[in-house]
Each structure stands twice: as structure tokens, then as C-alpha cells.
Amino acid sequence: MIDLKTMTIQFIDGEPEGIRICRVEGESLVTVVVPREKLAQAKALPELPHRGVYYLLDENHGTLARVYAGQTTQGLVRLDSHKAKKEFWNLAVMFLDNENNIDRDVLDALEAKAIDYVRTHGSYETDNTASPNPHISPYKEQSVERLHEKVLWRMKALGYDLNRQEKGPVAASTFHTKKKGIRGLGRYDKNSGRFTVLAGSAIALERPVLKNESAINARKEIFGDSCERAELPNDVQFQTPSAAAVFVLGGSQNGWIEWVNAEGKTLDEVYRSTE
Numbered sequence: 001m002i003d004l005k006t007m008t009i010q011f012i013d014g015e016p017e018g019i020r021i022c023r024v025e026g027e028s029l030v031t032v033v034v035p036r037e038k039l040a041q042a043k044a045l046p047e048l049p050h051r052g053v054y055y056l057l058d059e060n061h062g063t064l065a066r067v068y069a070g071q072t073t074q075g076l077v078r079l080d081s082h083k084a085k086k087e088f089w090n091l092a093v094m095f096l097d098n099e100n101n102i103d104r105d106v107l108d109a110l111e112a113k114a115i116d117y118v119r120t121h122g123s124y125e126t127d128n129t130a131s132p133n134p135h136i137s138p139y140k141e142q143s144v145e146r147l148h149e150k151v152l153w154r155m156k157a158l159g160y161d162l163n164r165q166e167k168g169p170v171a172a173s174t175f176h177t178k179k180k181g182i183r184g185l186g187r188y189d190k191n192s193g194r195f196t197v198l199a200g201s202a203i204a205l206e207r208p209v210l211k212n213e214s215a216i217n218a219r220k221e222i223f224g225d226s227c228e229r230a231e232l233p234n235d236v237q238f239q240t241p242s243a244a245a246v247f248v249l250g251g252s253q254n255g256w257i258e259w260v261n262a263e264g265k266t267l268d269e270v271y272r273s274t275e
Contacts, residue, residue: 207250
């Protein structure tokens with residue numbers, strides 16, 4: 001006998017890597033995949049439930065560098081504070097239902113399971129520093145186990161396997177810059193020394209580049225002669241962190257100082273000071 005499970009995926013605006021709403025036949029749980037830069041658009045979607053668990057991911061083509069798990073009773077609105085306070089994530093995956101199917105006790109227990117799992121599985125870093133231990137009625141334990149299994153299955157089906165062990169080093173954590181109100185995101189490859197500016201980064205085209213041919217050429221190729229601030233449509237790799245910083249910020253920049261991680265440590269502190 002063939003055991004089948006059917007998951008349908010709706011692509012908002014037809015974008016394969018944009019906002020996605022996923023449902024599994026016979027299950028009430030709704031999965032919403034939200035790229036960070038699409039949060040405002042996602043919050044405007046109607047008729048989505050508000051209660052469940054979510055994961056914030058530092059994700060690059062299925063490879064997870066960092067994960068944070070939490071719970072929400074506000075639906076997608078919960079992500080507003082994370083967008084303001086947590087710089088590392090570029091994708092959120094939420095698992096939502098109504099309060100009749102996920103009551104307060106089940107929600108607390110499901111969150112505890114999600115946090116414990118990301119702390120003990122996979123080869124990514126996690127921002128969850130401790131596993132909560134809420135009380136759960138023995139009559140509800142099976143429901144929590146089944147819900148968690150459904151969550152893990154959907155994450156894996158979507159390409160975000162929380163149990164995957166990477167063979168090589170885990171992808172570098174995300175670095176960012178907020179100089180002059182400009183929010184750029186990128187990753188550093190220690191082996192090659194190259195720095196990749198990530199899609200969705202704000203590029204300060206109003207500030208011209210000074211004496212950096214690679215940054216000048218990359219701007220011209222992607223944005224033409226525009227002088228208005230724009231969002232980077234695709235990842236762009238540079239030979240050095242400084243070239244990447246100049247590309248984003250304009251002017252003349254020291255990328256080892258301009259790029260910082262979620263803890264506020266510069267690229268120099270993370271990769272040079274420890275050697």
C-alpha cells in the first residue's frame with residue numbers, strides 16, 4: 001500500500017521564493033513562509049490563524065546557519081519585534097492554527113519541544129539559550145507530540161531540515177551594516193576570504209563609490225545609472241569585505257569594521273581577533 005501525504009503550496013504574487021502558504025490535506029495547521037523583506041506584505045494577508053510556533057532562520061538555499069524558535073498568539077504581527085531586534089534572520093516559517101486546536105497549555109508545550117529540538121539537533125547555531133519546561137496534562141502529551149512531528153515534517157518538506165548535519169563547516173552567520181540608516185546583509189567565507197552581499201539589502205546608490213572598481217562595476221551592472229536607494233535583487237559576491245561594504249554604503253569603507261553580527265561584533269573581531 002502506498003502511503004500518501006498531499007501538501008499544497010500557494011505562492012503569493014507567483015514568486016517561488018516569496019511568501020508561501022502551505023497546507024496538508026486533512027490537517028488544520030497552516031504554514032506561512034515569510035522572507036524578512038516581505039513581512040509587511042505578509043501581515044496584510046487575510047484569514048490566517050494567529051496561534052502557533054515559528055522559526056527564524058538564517059538560511060541560504062536550504063543550509064541553516066542559525067535558528068531561533070518561539071511561539072505566537074498574534075500571528076505574523078509577532079515578527080515585528082524580531083525584525084526590529086534580531087538582525088540575523090532572513091526567513092521566518094510559522095505554523096498557525098486557532099485556539100480551539102492549540103490551547104494555551106499545548107502551545108507552551110509545543111514551543112518547549114521546538115526549542116529543545118533546535119538546541120539538540122542539526123549543525124546550526126541557535127539563539128535559544130535554555131529549554132522551557134512547562135506543565136502539560138498527560139492527556140495532551142500525545143497531541144503535542146503529533147503536532148511537533150507535523151511541524152518537523154513540513155520543515156523538511158519545504159527544504160529546511162532541522163535535523164540536517166552539514167558535512168562541511170556551517171554557513172557563516174549573517175553580518176549587517178546600519179551606517180547612515182542603510183541596512184545591508186551579507187556572509188563571509190573564511191576559506192576564500194570572499195564576502196557575499198545578500199538579496200534584499202538596501203544599496204545607497206545616492207552615495208557614489210570612491211576608488212573601488214569592483215563595487216562601481218557591480219552597481220552599474222545591476223542598477224545602471226540610478227542614483228536612488230534601491231533593494232538588491234540577487235546575492236552578489238565580492239573578493240573582499242571592504243569591496244562589499246563600499247558596494248552597499250558608497251564612499252570608502254573598511255569592511256572589517258563596517259560589517260557586524262547580531263551581537264554587535266565586527267567581522268574583524270569574529271574572524272581575526274580569535275586567530
